Amino acid sequence: xxxxxxxxxxxxxxxxxxxxxxYFDNLTAQVMQNLPEQPxxxxxxxxxxxxxxxxASVCALLVAGxxxxxxxxxxxSSAEPVQAKAVSQPQQQENADGYFDEAADYMxxxxxxxxxxxAESN
Amino acid sequence: MDKRKEFESIVSEYxxxxxxxxxxxxxxxxxxxxxxxxxxxxxxxxxDTFNRGSKLSTWLTRIAINESLxxxxxxxxxxxxxxxxxxxxxxxxxxxxxxxxxxxxMLQEAIAQLPEVQRTVFTLRYYDEMKxxxxxxxLNTSEGALKASYHIAVKKITEFFKERD
Numbered sequence: 001x002x003x004x005x006x007x008x009x010x011x012x013x014x015x016x017x018x019x020x021x022x023y024f025d026n027l028t029a030q031v032m033q034n035l036p037e038q039p040x041x042x043x044x045x046x047x048x049x050x051x052x053x054x055x056a057s058v059c060a061l062l063v064a065g066x067x068x069x070x071x072x073x074x075x076x077s078s079a080e081p082v083q084a085k086a087v088s089q090p091q092q093q094e095n096a097d098g099y100f101d102e103a104a105d106y107m108x109x110x111x112x113x114x115x116x117x118x119a120e121s122n
Numbered sequence: 123m124d125k126r127k128e129f130e131s132i133v134s135e136y137x138x139x140x141x142x143x144x145x146x147x148x149x150x151x152x153x154x155x156x157x158x159x160x161x162x163x164x165x166x167x168x169x170d171t172f173n174r175g176s177k178l179s180t181w182l183t184r185i186a187i188n189e190s191l192x193x194x195x196x197x198x199x200x201x202x203x204x205x206x207x208x209x210x211x212x213x214x215x216x217x218x219x220x221x222x223x224x225x226x227x228m229l230q231e232a233i234a235q236l237p238e239v240q241r242t243v244f245t246l247r248y249y250d251e252m253k254x255x256x257x258x259x260x261l262n263t264s265e266g267a268l269k270a271s272y273h274i275a276v277k278k279i280t281e282f283f284k285e286r287d
Contacts, residue, residue: 028133032133
């Protein structure tokens with residue numbers, strides 16, 4: 001028997017998922033209520049991603065270097081910047097774009113700040 | 123028409139369709155509602171850049187699928203840290219918002235074991251009966267690769283059931 005037919009005859013295509021009563025009646029209003037008044041365009045672009053990765057690498061190196069210099073035999077200081085700590089977390093490669101977006105949001109850096117940071121670190 | 127009013131009519135038109143597409147991936151109502159809200163938030167924030175020459179449903183579905191897969195990854199990360207180890211089928215049978223029988227719950231478990239692309243292609247093709255040409259635009263993958271993914275998914279699901287017969 002055709003395998004797809006096997007599944008269809010065994011299980012069917014009925015939708016077994018239910019929603020709370022009135023969910024769809026109120027949904028549009030609820031969605032609109034949660035939206036900002038105007039679209040908030042994010043200040044990032046695919047073009048800037050290599051710069052972002054470079055900035056993230058520089059951050060990680062600086063934190064590691066600072067930690068080694070201040071406490072060569074001890075643990076990394078708990079006072080390290082939240083941004084750098086977020087960057088030093090290991091990231092899986094299977095969805096680099098998704099994690100990049102999360103990192104961008106977390107660091108809350110825009111293009112202007114990255115340029116400024118890179119200029120200072122040179 | 124005012125931009126917000128325009129977007130409101132889009133939400134009204136597409137929310138139910140998107141909801142169930144999302145729900146079939148993330149499985150619980152709570153997660154589906156969260157993902158749907160995030161989908162429309164992202165769509166709203168990118169609304170000015172939406173290319174009016176493209177199909178709106180394709181654009182929205184692409185955002186919804188990406189948000190759904192992100193939610194799955196978050197759930198997987200949290201599940202690995204938690205002690206709980208209930209099977210997908212058992213969780214669904216205990217869910218007030220699932221009224222399927224055990225076989226339907228087992229199908230969801232079989233789908234949940236598939237890798238992301240196969241899982242997505244299977245649900246869009248099997249339940250939404252979406253054309254490969256449309257899925258190709260949503261996932262930015264060739265029709266040939268999608269057909270292969272679907273074929274593999276069907277094979278795996280069939281084996282899943284036969285092992286338990």
